[in-house]
Amino acid sequence: MTNTLLILILLGLMALAYHLGVRRSQKLVGGPGGVRGLHSLPSYYGFFTALWCGLPALIMLLLWVSLQGSVIRDLIVSDLPEAVRNLPEARLGLVINDIQNLAQGNIVSGEVSPEMAQAAEHYKSLLRTSYAASFVVILSLAIAGLSLGWRLISPQFRARNRVESVLKWLLIGCSTIAIFTTLGIVLSVLFESIRFFGQIPITEFLFGLEWSPQMAIREDQVGSSGAFGVIPLFVGTLLIALIAMLVAVPIGLMSAIYLSEYAGSHFRAYAKPLLEILAGIPTVVYGFFAALTVAPFIRDNGELLGLDVSSESALAAGLVMGIMIIPFISSLSDDVINAVPQTMRDASLGIGATHSETVKKVILPAALPGIVGGILLAVSRAIGETMIVVMAAGLSANLTVNPLQSVTTVTVQIVTLLVGDQEFDSPKTLAAFALGLLLFLVTLILNVVALRVVRKYREAYE
Amino acid sequence: MLSVTPNTAGVVTLPKGLVGAGFAPVADESRAINGTVGDITAVDPRMTARNVNVYYGDKLAINDVSLDIGKNEVIAMIGPSGCGKSTFLRCLNRMNDTIDICRVEGEIKLDEQNIYDSSLDVVPLRAQVGMVFQKPNPFPKSIYDNVAYGPRIHGLTSSKSELDDIVEESLLKAGLWDEVKDRLAETGTGLSGGQQQRLCIARTIAVAPEVILMDEPCSALDPIATARVEELIDELREQFTIAIVTHSMQQAARVSQRTAYFHLGQLVEVGKTDDIFTNPRHGLTEDYITGRFG
Amino acid sequence: MLSVTPNTAGVVTLPKGLVGAGFAPVADESRAINGTVGDITAVDPRMTARNVNVYYGDKLAINDVSLDIGKNEVIAMIGPSGCGKSTFLRCLNRMNDTIDICRVEGEIKLDEQNIYDSSLDVVPLRAQVGMVFQKPNPFPKSIYDNVAYGPRIHGLTSSKSELDDIVEESLLKAGLWDEVKDRLAETGTGLSGGQQQRLCIARTIAVAPEVILMDEPCSALDPIATARVEELIDELREQFTIAIVTHSMQQAARVSQRTAYFHLGQLVEVGKTDDIFTNPRHGLTEDYITGRFG
Amino acid sequence: MSKSEQQQARTIDRVNTTLAQRYGRERRFRRFGFFAVVLGLAFVGVMFLSIIGKGYSAFQQTRILLDIEFTESVIDPSGERDPAVLSSANYSALIKNSLRALYPEVKDRKEKRELYGIVSNGAALILRAKVMADPTLLGSQAQLWLPADDDIDMLVKGYIDRTVVQSERRVKDNVIAWIEKLESEQKIGKFFNTTFLTGGDSREPELAGIGGAVMGSLYTLIVTLLLSFPIGVAAAVYLEEFAPRNRWTDLVEVNINNLAAVPSIVFGLLGLAVFINFFGLPRSAPLVGGMVLTLMTLPTIIIASRAALKAVPPSIREAALGVGASKMQTVFHHVLPLSMPGMLTGTIIGMAQALGETAPLLMIGMVAFIVDIPGSAMDPATVLPVQIFLWADSPERAFLEKTSAAIMVLLGFLIVMNVLAVILRKRFERRW
Amino acid sequence: ASRDYISVVGSSTVYPFATVVAENFGKTTAFKTPKIESTGSGGGLKLFCAGVGVEHPDITNASRRIKSSEVEKCASNGVMDIVEVKVGYDGIVMANAKSAEQIKLTRRDVFLALAKQVPNPKGGEDLVENPYKTWKQVNAALPDMDIEVLGPPPTSGTRDAFVELAMEGGCKTFDFIKAMKKKDKKAYKGICHTIREDGAFIEAGENDNLIVQKLESNPKAIGIFGFSFLDQNSDKVQGSSVDGIAPTFEAIADGSYPVSRPLYFYVKKAHVGKIPGIQEYLAEFTSDKAWGDEGYLVDKGMIPMPNQERNQFAADVKGLNVLKLTK
Ligand SMILES: Nc1ncnc2c1ncn2[C@@H]1O[C@H](COP(=O)(O)OP(=O)(O)OP(=O)(O)O)[C@@H](O)[C@H]1O
Numbered sequence A: 001m002t003n004t005l006l007i008l009i010l011l012g013l014m015a016l017a018y019h020l021g022v023r024r025s026q027k028l029v030g031g032p033g034g035v036r037g038l039h040s041l042p043s044y045y046g047f048f049t050a051l052w053c054g055l056p057a058l059i060m061l062l063l064w065v066s067l068q069g070s071v072i073r074d075l076i077v078s079d080l081p082e083a084v085r086n087l088p089e090a091r092l093g094l095v096i097n098d099i100q101n102l103a104q105g106n107i108v109s110g111e112v113s114p115e116m117a118q119a120a121e122h123y124k125s126l127l128r129t130s131y132a133a134s135f136v137v138i139l140s141l142a143i144a145g146l147s148l149g150w151r152l153i154s155p156q157f158r159a160r161n162r163v164e165s166v167l168k169w170l171l172i173g174c175s176t177i178a179i180f181t182t183l184g185i186v187l188s189v190l191f192e193s194i195r196f197f198g199q200i201p202i203t204e205f206l207f208g209l210e211w212s213p214q215m216a217i218r219e220d221q222v223g224s225s226g227a228f229g230v231i232p233l234f235v236g237t238l239l240i241a242l243i244a245m246l247v248a249v250p251i252g253l254m255s256a257i258y259l260s261e262y263a264g265s266h267f268r269a270y271a272k273p274l275l276e277i278l279a280g281i282p283t284v285v286y287g288f289f290a291a292l293t294v295a296p297f298i299r300d301n302g303e304l305l306g307l308d309v310s311s312e313s314a315l316a317a318g319l320v321m322g323i324m325i326i327p328f329i330s331s332l333s334d335d336v337i338n339a340v341p342q343t344m345r346d347a348s349l350g351i352g353a354t355h356s357e358t359v360k361k362v363i364l365p366a367a368l369p370g371i372v373g374g375i376l377l378a379v380s381r382a383i384g385e386t387m388i389v390v391m392a393a394g395l396s397a398n399l400t401v402n403p404l405q406s407v408t409t410v411t412v413q414i415v416t417l418l419v420g421d422q423e424f425d426s427p428k429t430l431a432a433f434a435l436g437l438l439l440f441l442v443t444l445i446l447n448v449v450a451l452r453v454v455r456k457y458r459e460a461y462e
Numbered sequence B, C: 001m002l003s004v005t006p007n008t009a010g011v012v013t014l015p016k017g018l019v020g021a022g023f024a025p026v027a028d029e030s031r032a033i034n035g036t037v038g039d040i041t042a043v044d045p046r047m048t049a050r051n052v053n054v055y056y057g058d059k060l061a062i063n064d065v066s067l068d069i070g071k072n073e074v075i076a077m078i079g080p081s082g083c084g085k086s087t088f089l090r091c092l093n094r095m096n097d098t099i100d101i102c103r104v105e106g107e108i109k110l111d112e113q114n115i116y117d118s119s120l121d122v123v124p125l126r127a128q129v130g131m132v133f134q135k136p137n138p139f140p141k142s143i144y145d146n147v148a149y150g151p152r153i154h155g156l157t158s159s160k161s162e163l164d165d166i167v168e169e170s171l172l173k174a175g176l177w178d179e180v181k182d183r184l185a186e187t188g189t190g191l192s193g194g195q196q197q198r199l200c201i202a203r204t205i206a207v208a209p210e211v212i213l214m215d216e217p218c219s220a221l222d223p224i225a226t227a228r229v230e231e232l233i234d235e236l237r238e239q240f241t242i243a244i245v246t247h248s249m250q251q252a253a254r255v256s257q258r259t260a261y262f263h264l265g266q267l268v269e270v271g272k273t274d275d276i277f278t279n280p281r282h283g284l285t286e287d288y289i290t291g292r293f294g
Numbered sequence D: 001m002s003k004s005e006q007q008q009a010r011t012i013d014r015v016n017t018t019l020a021q022r023y024g025r026e027r028r029f030r031r032f033g034f035f036a037v038v039l040g041l042a043f044v045g046v047m048f049l050s051i052i053g054k055g056y057s058a059f060q061q062t063r064i065l066l067d068i069e070f071t072e073s074v075i076d077p078s079g080e081r082d083p084a085v086l087s088s089a090n091y092s093a094l095i096k097n098s099l100r101a102l103y104p105e106v107k108d109r110k111e112k113r114e115l116y117g118i119v120s121n122g123a124a125l126i127l128r129a130k131v132m133a134d135p136t137l138l139g140s141q142a143q144l145w146l147p148a149d150d151d152i153d154m155l156v157k158g159y160i161d162r163t164v165v166q167s168e169r170r171v172k173d174n175v176i177a178w179i180e181k182l183e184s185e186q187k188i189g190k191f192f193n194t195t196f197l198t199g200g201d202s203r204e205p206e207l208a209g210i211g212g213a214v215m216g217s218l219y220t221l222i223v224t225l226l227l228s229f230p231i232g233v234a235a236a237v238y239l240e241e242f243a244p245r246n247r248w249t250d251l252v253e254v255n256i257n258n259l260a261a262v263p264s265i266v267f268g269l270l271g272l273a274v275f276i277n278f279f280g281l282p283r284s285a286p287l288v289g290g291m292v293l294t295l296m297t298l299p300t301i302i303i304a305s306r307a308a309l310k311a312v313p314p315s316i317r318e319a320a321l322g323v324g325a326s327k328m329q330t331v332f333h334h335v336l337p338l339s340m341p342g343m344l345t346g347t348i349i350g351m352a353q354a355l356g357e358t359a360p361l362l363m364i365g366m367v368a369f370i371v372d373i374p375g376s377a378m379d380p381a382t383v384l385p386v387q388i389f390l391w392a393d394s395p396e397r398a399f400l401e402k403t404s405a406a407i408m409v410l411l412g413f414l415i416v417m418n419v420l421a422v423i424l425r426k427r428f429e430r431r432w
Numbered sequence E: 001a002s003r004d005y006i007s008v009v010g011s012s013t014v015y016p017f018a019t020v021v022a023e024n025f026g027k028t029t030a031f032k033t034p035k036i037e038s039t040g041s042g043g044g045l046k047l048f049c050a051g052v053g054v055e056h057p058d059i060t061n062a063s064r065r066i067k068s069s070e071v072e073k074c075a076s077n078g079v080m081d082i083v084e085v086k087v088g089y090d091g092i093v094m095a096n097a098k099s100a101e102q103i104k105l106t107r108r109d110v111f112l113a114l115a116k117q118v119p120n121p122k123g124g125e126d127l128v129e130n131p132y133k134t135w136k137q138v139n140a141a142l143p144d145m146d147i148e149v150l151g152p153p154p155t156s157g158t159r160d161a162f163v164e165l166a167m168e169g170g171c172k173t174f175d176f177i178k179a180m181k182k183k184d185k186k187a188y189k190g191i192c193h194t195i196r197e198d199g200a201f202i203e204a205g206e207n208d209n210l211i212v213q214k215l216e217s218n219p220k221a222i223g224i225f226g227f228s229f230l231d232q233n234s235d236k237v238q239g240s241s242v243d244g245i246a247p248t249f250e251a252i253a254d255g256s257y258p259v260s261r262p263l264y265f266y267v268k269k270a271h272v273g274k275i276p277g278i279q280e281y282l283a284e285f286t287s288d289k290a291w292g293d294e295g296y297l298v299d300k301g302m303i304p305m306p307n308q309e310r311n312q313f314a315a316d317v318k319g320l321n322v323l324k325l326t327k
């Protein structure tokens, strides 16, 4: 609350600074009429002053907020009775939590001892002091910044360039977040993976034919054997992805062709967004649908045909995943088909080719690299898809390519390993991170290849 | 209605100083369009268009144009930008069908057959009336496949060697054979602009069409490539009937036997090329030829 | 090195029949480019370019061009497509800075100040050297805001009424005031092509530049709009220095006092417009003017 | 000349011989395409029908009309109207009294329990709220529609077959008899289920609502939006308008494109490791969820924003630069406003993606039983898709209906968002 | 900021019960409703034992008793005083779809059908990889149906309990194996507790409801889950009798159904009095209206403890008596 107030005041000050900056710049050249004598527009002098006023103060505020907690905490602790002070760190935390609850007027447990009440009062007063201090410090910083910025103004001063370079650094900062995200991903899975490979040889992990990670996590438990061969997971993942692709590629591609080449504009106007609804449906819904509607349906029909269908058949998960991917393929294909220049169509039609001949012999071959790139992207999406397989695919790592059997996937294993028991020294939990790393690498390679292909293709027509 | 006559001059408000400065088309009676000046018929007509109107949606893009295209002649269509040259040309093999909002009225015949007859099939029509476009547009396939594309889809050949022959012959006719005979498997898009355009011409003649339509075939080419293509057009005239749209009067003068001058959707004047350029009969044609605008 | 001289003719393989047919640029000594023919200096130069080379990546697009642009004159730059007219023009207000791979060597001065000086700020430079582009490109804002944009960002006015005056004056100079004065709040993109181009000119002159560069300003316009803009250029010459690129020799002849002929990145010939068109001194110029190519 | 004529004649003849066949192929191809579209649409239809078919009934709630006597001696024996007393009073006794009065014949202890069970546990809370709001009710009598237990709800909605043998169904014969009596007296009615829309999670299906999850989703989305929109737009502007082409920007680009396709669960791993374990942020908080989803949606927004920026024709930039605007002014005065609709479209699509995301949130503890409706982005919360995931796991039959209904609501939000994006795109689509 | 709500983690089996209590607690007191995450018993204990402090949970649910190894782990992280609360019983049922034939199993059948290694069917005291493909092969009295069992993964307490009660129960019926218990406890456990990994036993995750749905659609499959799920879905699935006893409320409550196990939760004493509401939550859980014979937990399918045991635990809770494991 107090910080909100502070920020509001700060914003007000910045507005004032802006105004003062504008005024000063105008005054220096003898009123608004002399603006031509300035290097930049008056508003840039305003922004410049406002930045000087606001930026240091905001940085200070940020520091203050992040440090305030621990400083106050230390102060409170030093005032607590000896006995409490010597408690281990963790318990001290609980006491502090209690004091904070008390001070904030939250409900607390049990009777309030006088020391606690006193500490809470102390806490409150410290908090007040801190806020007061922060007001003073930050506002004086703002005012100091303001006057500095104000002083710097002169007609030759390149205010626009300064303001723009601050802005530009801001933009640059934002664009690097992607790098940090990737770095974060790699770091958050890498260390655990390294520990994992310390216990399980990487060759066994990559080439092992058996996956049975649910090993005992306590000495007095008997789990499964603890085999960490990732091949069955990958075969399962790829099997499901393959089924998904077999569903999504023909339907998606043909839909795209039909909608962009044949359909009347009216039909397209309705069919396209309707089809794209599929892309917006959350995967948890697909999972629900796969587990409760599609899987039983396939089972029952398989039964009628005398087939032995597992109730978490790869087919069911793959089919539903395929449905999910249809719009992905169709809109990507749509893009690349539309990127084939009209002149290609004209050339083919001009020779007397029929529409389908034009599509099959000219447009598709020309768009092929783009479509292949799109399919690769879709494959990487299928490999990484989680909720559908968590809800509809199996858990047992069968090494099979029979779509009627149950297989498991990399993502399913990550979820089961991490949502279940967690023992951060056991290869069982660490395996989840190794799988995460593997998944990241595989999709990375697929994506890089796919993006290359797509980009190269796009360039060809630009 | 679309002509620049004094009675519509109020709308376009010609600037006062302009006439004196000699910039603007002189707006007098001689610039009114009342039907086409000159002889629209050809000696031995291959295609005949009569009273053709073309609309894009509600917009009239071609207004009552009649014109014959004679056998073994090159007819050039010139006129300022947007006057409907391309539109008219594309009517001749129904390429305008591909534009949803485009509607064609009137009669266009190829050898006595109305090509806008509902019973008529565009596929064989376009095999008979081929087209070469402004920007060279080879398929991103091999040179061989580019040329073989037409014969293949139309099933014109029954054996590989027959196809080879057609490809070779077409490339020969297009004057490209010597340049590409050793690299038929390379992709057509790797050729230079002028070569690409000749490849497109080879692709068109490979199906042995009767008429070839060319829409500014040289406008994307450099002078040397242009010269090469112009020479080719001159050679092809012996076998094919050619209609060419060009924005360059010089080019029209160089390659064509007859020239048609379009203005704002109307066919203003048509006649022997020599006559048109040396002795234009219509005021608008004269203005255009003498560079008063354009 | 880039000229079409006999010693390079082997590369481009001129077709045999061509020379005889009179199509191709005749390849003789008179077509070699050895420096610029004619007087590159102006009486009262506003901008002077000396030994300018421009590269796109490794490709040399402008090769050692020197040229003065004189006060209150219209200088036209003509030449076949791709010869570097636009590139040279865009050097004059450093618009080429926006193309990453573009590199400019040599010296270009505006009133004795080298505009490629590292200390020079492009913002005031471009306020002094305005530009009008091939395709009319009004901002999708109101007509008023279009014209007022420049004065606003440069802080040229201190009051609303002053700004109003500038807008009115600029629109008046651009000959657009009468047509738009009642609808200044309407969006600029709703105007016709010719009006849009004049709006862009108004926008440019609103910041009172010293030089105006125009890159094929009429190529997207119809004949009437073109005439209107040409007249305007003639009027603006009294106040501004104008450099115009055009693909139309007729236009160059109509609007300019001096003409510069570019060929494959080189400045072949420059001189009084009348002289160039009636009595070209260089073979290439002559070929171009007489329509041997282009 | 005659030879070429021959060949021409041959051309057209040859073309005509295969024409029928070619048109046959054309038709088949076209039909195949049409079939693909129809199949795709059929999938949409089947999914929607199956979910709506299962879920529509959750929007109705079965209630029972009871005569409630607000007996003062039960609620506030001292008569002092002390709020503490009123708050902790035994309101269910009032309901029990009423039920006993309705069925005086029920005597057996076990049967009594069954009888009390037909009214939801939540009914007492409703009475409590009424009395707390208006203590003067005490001593009066009122007829109130109180929610039925979920089993009764299922029975009345027809999900329980009354004809099978008693052992095979959850509602016993005697209970059915009571209900049938109530039905004949028209004391059972179906009402619009506001609890479902406004309530927090509950273990009692008839009291469970998506309100908490919706608020959780809302906070999460707000965090996501506040972070990802400015950052995404800024990054896109930098990359598209300012960045020089060099290795660094190439790296950034590859990264962004790649992140767009990184499995969402990997972002969950990142959130767990960085935000929770490293920065010590609380589990289950929308703040953390929002940050994870921000990282996940950023690439989408950046890519869409860049496309929007690319769509602004260079001529606009040239126009501005040509009159002497600086790069920054060009971008902020012209390019950004013109590309804003495209950016907003991309952002909405990114938000829709975030709204439907489940997997990464499982990793950061947003899968929890949380009843209280969160009041800030730091309170523990769950989100709509996770609520669906949780309910799908509940044993009570009535939750199946709730799950489907929650899916309907989620899809409703998503469709609205997507339609908004489409409208935005259509409305501001500019052809240059 | 400070935490003013209770944080509970742990067993998915106890989860439905804990959540009801939490909800009642939240609605009838001024305290906030506790936040409950279902992490599995093992996962819960792991989080629980990670340390004392606001960022760690206060309570963990477990569908089995805490193991001494876990107590040690807790202690090493400073979690010294733990209060154990036993809340009631849960039967582990083996059930199949109503549309299929009801099955009568013995624990020996279960062991033979699901163990990784079984005594050689040809006789003798050696063990072979489980050769049985159908139930009929296991026991001629059973239907001729493929063995397809959907059950929980080792993270779950249900699995632990199932292994200890059903599998080991069947395992012990082979004398030579029983004899091993004394000699080589580890080998004995290895035989009795190890479930086959050849696909006949399918680890179907912690989502018991999904197992029910899958059973309904797959009449050949048998599922393993808690009694409450059978109770709630009695119209869809039927429980198989084990050793002749059907899995009914009464049979589990009186202990005659052999595969039933107690449910627990564990409280960090250090947090009591610090995190608001823990004591009151405990009081609610151990009140008669919750876990009594007619309490609301019973409605949810939990089987209550006998009166006397309840009183004892209630007293323990009141006094916050600390757990002492006697091994
Ligand atoms: N696809 C189309 N939709 C709507 N109007 C069109 C379309 N194509 C052309 N037009 C309009 O029809 C008129 C004639 O256009 P056309 O392309 O035939 O002119 P042109 O003489 O070929 O011009 P250019 O020399 O620029 O190629 C023009 O006004 C043009 O704007």
Ligand SMILES: Nc1ncnc2c1ncn2[C@@H]1O[C@H](COP(=O)(O)OP(=O)(O)OP(=O)(O)O)[C@@H](O)[C@H]1O
Pocket (backbone or CB within 6 Å): C056, C061, C079, C080, C081, C082, C083, C084, C085, C086, C087, C088, C099, C247
């Ligand atoms: N952005 C660019 N990148 C690379 N090469 C370019 C670029 N712009 C122009 N060029 C090349 O530089 C040369 C000169 O181009 P420029 O646009 O200046 O020609 P021009 O005379 O204006 O032609 P036109 O009449 O077609 O406008 C051409 O060969 C062109 O291909």
Ligand SMILES: [Mg+2]
Pocket (backbone or CB within 6 Å): B085, B086, B087, B215
């Ligand atoms: Mg045209």
Ligand SMILES: [Mg+2]
Pocket (backbone or CB within 6 Å): C085, C086, C087, C215
């Ligand atoms: Mg140019």
Ligand SMILES: O=P([O-])([O-])[O-]
Pocket (backbone or CB within 6 Å): E010, E011, E012, E013, E014, E039, E040, E041, E042, E062, E063, E152, E155, E156, E157, E158, E159, E206
């Ligand atoms: O979640 P569990 O009760 O099976 O441990």
